[in-house]
Amino acid sequence: MSDAGPRLKLNDGREIPQLGFGVFQIRPEETADAVAHALDTGYRAIDTAAAYRNEAGVAEGIARSGLAREDVFVTTKLWNSDQGRDHTRRAFERSLSRLGSDYVDLYLIHWPVPSRDLYAETWEVLCELHEDGQAHSIGVSNFQIDHLERIIDESGVVPAVNQIELHPRLAQPELRRFHDEHEILTEAWSPLGQGATLQEKVIEDIATARERSPAQIVLRWHLQLGNVVIPKSVTPSRIEENFRIFDFELEEEEMAAMGELDEGRRTGPDPATFAVA
Numbered sequence: 001m002s003d004a005g006p007r008l009k010l011n012d013g014r015e016i017p018q019l020g021f022g023v024f025q026i027r028p029e030e031t032a033d034a035v036a037h038a039l040d041t042g043y044r045a046i047d048t049a050a051a052y053r054n055e056a057g058v059a060e061g062i063a064r065s066g067l068a069r070e071d072v073f074v075t076t077k078l079w080n081s082d083q084g085r086d087h088t089r090r091a092f093e094r095s096l097s098r099l100g101s102d103y104v105d106l107y108l109i110h111w112p113v114p115s116r117d118l119y120a121e122t123w124e125v126l127c128e129l130h131e132d133g134q135a136h137s138i139g140v141s142n143f144q145i146d147h148l149e150r151i152i153d154e155s156g157v158v159p160a161v162n163q164i165e166l167h168p169r170l171a172q173p174e175l176r177r178f179h180d181e182h183e184i185l186t187e188a189w190s191p192l193g194q195g196a197t198l199q200e201k202v203i204e205d206i207a208t209a210r211e212r213s214p215a216q217i218v219l220r221w222h223l224q225l226g227n228v229v230i231p232k233s234v235t236p237s238r239i240e241e242n243f244r245i246f247d248f249e250l251e252e253e254e255m256a257a258m259g260e261l262d263e264g265r266r267t268g269p270d271p272a273t274f275a276v277a
């Protein structure tokens with residue numbers, strides 16, 4: 001473990017910090033401040049997307065931190081309307097330009113959008129970007145087992161990561177098992193359930209007993225499950241609090257009690273039908 005926390009091995013031989021900083025719903029003009037604060041705190045991974053419209057703010061935050069570009073693991077994502085052979089490369093170039101970089105550490109297909117039936121050919125383009133060295137690692141987001149099986153069968157390339165909604169109320173056991181069998185890292189989005197899981201009594205009780213915050217308990221649960229985790233906050237004290245999770249460990253009974261909270265309940269859209277362009 002480095003000062004920036006543990007790093008996990010990806011199936012392509014590279015590594016990803018297990019704890020990163022998510023910037024969804026951070027306004028473009030607030031993004032550089034939040035990212036710079038996260039990097040000062042010790043985070044070394046930032047999760048953005050073309051759809052968040054704040055990639056340029058991410059670049060500015062990195063520049064302001066004084067860190068070298070190669071010291072920060074940057075993930076961005078291809079938006080739904082840019083899927084397909086013709087659009088993907090151009091969308092990738094636009095993301096690079098906004099990020100002020102000639103590569104990304106991890107490039108993801110944001111949603112499968114099965115109704116457009118373009119995700120398999122889009123995945124082929126990501127494989128090319130990986131071969132060219134412009135996307136150091138490639139993966140997907142919000143893919144279900146049938147979508148994963150299809151791209152693996154058709155391309156022979158297993159995504160390094162599947163970034164999915166995952167928190168104590170939606171623990172995704174089946175998908176996590178599939179990931180483990182195929183060496184796909186599970187990355188948890190909305191890891192705090194957008195704050196909603198923090199009021200669960202089980203979590204509050206563990207937090208009180210350990211003199212930690214509910215958010216720290218939930219993030220620690222993710223770490224111990226082996227998930228990559230990318231909490232978002234614009235509040236400096238919470239950005240710091242969410243980073244202080246490497247100096248304690250939940251007991252088996254605490255993990256089991258939190259495991260009971262799984263209700264299979266999403267806060268976000270269903271990937272089988274979500275098709276916003």
Ligand code: NDP
Nearest residue numbers: 022023024189190191192193194195215231232233234235
């Ligand atoms: P999170 O589960 O990270 O929750 C964020 C919310 O929790 C914010 O309202 C924040 O408030 C609050 N919060 C953060 N830390 C604490 C704390 N310590 N105590 C109390 N409240 C806290 O939800 P997100 O949906 O933002 O998910 C995280 C990241 O996942 C995104 O930023 C994005 O990078 C990624 N994501 C990916 C998706 C995908 O489709 N691939 C979809 C959605 C998210 P405040 O900011 O006011 O402090």
